[in-house]
Amino acid sequence: MKNVVILGGGVAGCIFALKLSQLRDDVNIKIYEKSSKLASRILISGNGRCNIYNSHFINGFNNDKFYEIPQKIISDGSGIEVFEYMKKLFNTDFYLEDDRYYPFSNRSETIHNKLVSLIEKSKNISVIYNYNVKEISYKNNKLILNKTDEINCDKLVFNLGGMSYLYDKFNYTFLDTFNLKYTKFTPALCPLKLDVNYFKKYSGTRLYANVTLLYKNKPIYEENGEILIKDDGISGVCIFNCTAFITKCELNNYQLNIKFDGHHDVKLKLNSDNYKDNISVKFCDLIDSYCELNNIELNDALKNGLTFKIKDLYDFKNSQVSKGGICIDEVSLNNFELINNKNVVFLGETLDISLPCGGYNLGLAIIEGYKGAKNFEL
Ligand SMILES: Cc1cc2nc3c(=O)[nH]c(=O)nc-3n(C[C@H](O)[C@H](O)[C@H](O)COP(=O)(O)OP(=O)(O)OC[C@H]3O[C@@H](n4cnc5c(N)ncnc54)[C@H](O)[C@@H]3O)c2cc1C
Numbered sequence: 193m194k195n196v197v198i199l200g201g202g203v204a205g206c207i208f209a210l211k212l213s214q215l216r217d218d219v220n221i222k223i224y225e226k227s228s229k230l231a232s233r234i235l236i237s238g239n240g241r242c243n244i245y246n247s248h249f250i251n252g253f254n255n256d257k258f259y260e261i262p263q264k265i266i267s268d269g270s271g272i273e274v275f276e277y278m279k280k281l282f283n284t285d286f287y288l289e290d291d292r293y294y295p296f297s298n299r300s301e302t303i304h305n306k307l308v309s310l311i312e313k314s315k316n317i318s319v320i321y322n323y324n325v326k327e328i329s330y331k332n333n334k335l336i337l338n339k340t341d342e343i344n345c346d347k348l349v350f351n352l353g354g355m356s357y358l359y360d361k362f363n364y365t366f367l368d369t370f371n372l373k374y375t376k377f378t379p380a381l382c383p384l385k386l387d388v389n390y391f392k393k394y395s396g397t398r399l400y401a402n403v404t405l406l407y408k409n410k411p412i413y414e415e416n417g418e419i420l421i422k423d424d425g426i427s428g429v430c431i432f433n434c435t436a437f438i439t440k441c442e443l444n445n446y447q448l449n450i451k452f453d454g455h456h457d458v459k460l461k462l463n464s465d466n467y468k469d470n471i472s473v474k475f476c477d478l479i480d481s482y483c484e485l486n487n488i489e490l491n492d493a494l495k496n497g498l499t500f501k502i503k504d505l506y507d508f509k510n511s512q513v514s515k516g517g518i519c520i521d522e523v524s525l526n527n528f529e530l531i532n533n534k535n536v537v538f539l540g541e542t543l544d545i546s547l548p549c550g551g552y553n554l555g556l557a558i559i560e561g562y563k564g565a566k567n568f569e570l
Contacts (some may be wrong), residue, residue: 193218193219193220194216194218194219194220194346194347194570195219195220195222195333195343195344195345195346195347196209196212196219196220196221196222196345196346196347196349197221197222197224197335197343197345197347197348197349198221198222198223198224198349198351199224199325199328199348199349199350199351199352200223200224200225200226200325200350200351200352200353201223201224201225201230201231201319201351202231202233202351202352202353202539202540202541202557203231203233203234203540203554203557203558203561204351204539204540204557204558204560204561204564205223205349205351205539205540205561206223206230206231206307206308206311206561207307207557207558207561207562207565208349208351208537208539208560208561208562208564208565209221209223209311209314209317209561209565210281210307210310210311210314210317210565211277211561211562211565211566212565212568213314213315213316213317215565215566215568216568217316219316219570220316220318221314221316221317221318222317222318222319222320222343223311223317223318223319223320224320224323224325224337225319225320225321225322225323226322226323226324226325227321227322228321228322229308229321230307230308230311230319231304231307231308232304233353233357233554234300234303234304234307234554235300235301235304236300236357237300237554238292238294238300238551240299240300241294241298241299241300242294242295242297242298242299242300242302242303243292243293243294243549243550243551243554244278244286244293244294244295244303244551244554244555244558245275245278245286245292245293245551245554245555245558246291246292246293246550246551246552246555247288247291247292247293248262248271248291248552249262249266249271249272249274249275249552249555249556249559250271250272250275252266252271258413258436258437258546259547261520261525261545262545262547262552262556264525265525265556265559265560265563266559268526268563270559270562270563270566271559273562274555274558274559274562275293277562278558281306281307281310282295282302282303282306282307283306284296284297284302284303290550291550291551292550292551293551293555323337324338325337325338325352326338326363327339327365328366328369329369330345330348330369330535330536333345333346333535335348346535346570347535347536347537347568347570348535348536348537349536349537349538349539349564350366350536350537350538350539350542351539351540351542351561352366352542353514353540353541353542354377354513354514354516354517354541354542355377355379355508355514356379356380356381356508356509356511356512356513356514357508357509357511357512358509359508362377362514364376367518367542370530370532370533370536371532372518372519372522372530373518373519373521373522374516374517374518374519374522374544375516375517375519375544376516377508377514377515377516377517378439378440378505378514378515378516379435379505379506379507379508379510379511379514379515380435380436380438380505380511380512380513380514380515380546381432381433381435381436381511381512381513381548381549381553382432382435382505382506382507382510382511382512383422383425383426383427383431383432383506383510384425384426384427384431384434384435384448384502384503384504384505384506385424385425385502385503385504385505385506386424386425386426386448386500386501386502386503387500387501387502387503388424388425388500390478390481390485391421391422391423391424391425391426391478392423392424393477394421394475394477394478395421395422395423396420396421397420397421397475397478398418398419398420398421398428399418399419399421399452399475400416400417400418400419400452401416401417401418401419401430401450401451401452402414402415402416402450402451402452402497403415403416403417403419403428403430403431403434403448403449403450403451404448404449404450404451404497405434405437405438405446405447405448406446406447406448406449406499407442407445407446408445409447411449412437413433413434413437415430415433415434416430417429417430418430419431419450421478424503425503425506426448426450426500429549431448432512432548432549433548433549433550434448435505435511435515436513436515436546436547436548437546438502438505438515439515440505440515443502443503443504443505444501446502447499447500447501447502448499448500448502449497449498449499449500450497450498450499450500451496451497451498452475452479452494452497479493479494479498482498512549512553513541513546513547513553514541515544515546516544517541517542517543517544517545518538518542518543518544519544520543520544520545522538523537523538523543526563526567527563527564527566527567527568527569528543528560528563528564529569534569537564539557539560539561539564540557540560540561541553541557543560
């Protein structure tokens with residue numbers, strides 16, 4: 193028998209374990225998981241509705257430079273293959289809403305329960321729960337965890353996630369052990385702090401807007417959606433998505449432009465002189481404050497949008513994913529083995545691939561786990 197050890201029972205690692213156990217009966221798979229639950233992030237995905245996949249994995253990504261790596265990963269048809277695999281695995285079909293796929297149950301628990309029960313029933317997968325991997329040494333197929341536990345290991349799989357939401361600090365020595373090039377994690381898919389001091393009184397206001405992220409004054413990402421004004425900044429899915437494309441060490445180079453010309457209230461304003469009679473007072477006040485501070489005519493602000501400097505990203509606790517991780521050229525996109533050490537595989541968020549909300553992140557983790565197992569070599 194061959195021994196495979198997975199550090200971290202995340203979404204990618206669980207799919208890897210299941211697929212490998214289905215393909216090979218000559219492997220023993222051990223998963224070391226820090227918490228008492230496997231793949232727990234499935235439970236909080238899509239606000240509990242389980243937004244697990246995105247239609248771009250099936251239809252392709254249209255040569256957009258932000259999606260170059262995921263496009264390469266699915267160029268072998270694996271996006272379609274994985275979608276069919278998930279239907280059988282979870283015994284459900286998925287419905288489509290704005291490019292996002294959800295299971296028909298509309299409940300994350302159904303998908304999570306099925307995944308965990310399949311793993312727990314599998315004869316060649318064992319899970320060691322509540323095991324916090326703090327130190328590793330891996331030489332000549334001997335893995336030593338936390339200086340004490342010596343394990344035979346023919347293939348070592350890392351699936352430790354990032355630092356977002358409720359996770360602790362990431363232990364970068366794991367990456368240093370293998371001499372890997374990586375970028376330290378920064379929060380992504382999170383609210384933004386803006387360089388403004390008059391938002392507090394508008395906090396909680398929700399507005400429909402067109403949001404454009406500018407880099408060195410050039411638009412790089414644009415989306416329409418609901419925004420939420422916060423004490424010190426701004427939130428909303430379209431804001432989260434902008435953060436997927438922001439490199440924190442270059443924050444000074446980014447600006448956010450927010451246009452309201454599709455907004456019902458603004459349409460009324462543009463066609464009416466007594467706009468305060470018709471539209472939300474908070475909303476008018478916010479725009480008025482912006483105009484006053486920036487010395488801009490109201491109509492210009494409404495037409496050209498409000499442009500803000502970005503002060504900071506919200507912290508990891510408020511972020512859905514961590515941007516950064518191992519440089520993608522350290523791994524094979526076929527099975528995610530390290531190019532320089534075929535006994536080691538890296539899956540999921542620890543790889544430096546940044547994607548927006550919408551089932552891209554779980555979807556990619558699942559595709560990576562699936563391909564890692566399908567193209568597993570030992
Ligand atoms: C609030 C929220 C909502 C989200 N919603 C969506 C959504 O709707 N759609 C979507 O596509 N994505 C969503 N995501 C992102 C998605 O959950 C992640 O991208 C995905 O789970 C990453 O999978 P992974 O396998 O890389 O790691 P994870 O699933 O994060 O798993 C990592 C595992 O490693 C374990 N671990 C960490 N350190 C150690 C250690 N030292 N020792 C042992 N075990 C360890 C962790 O406990 C965890 O089980 C959301 C994330 C959050 C936080």
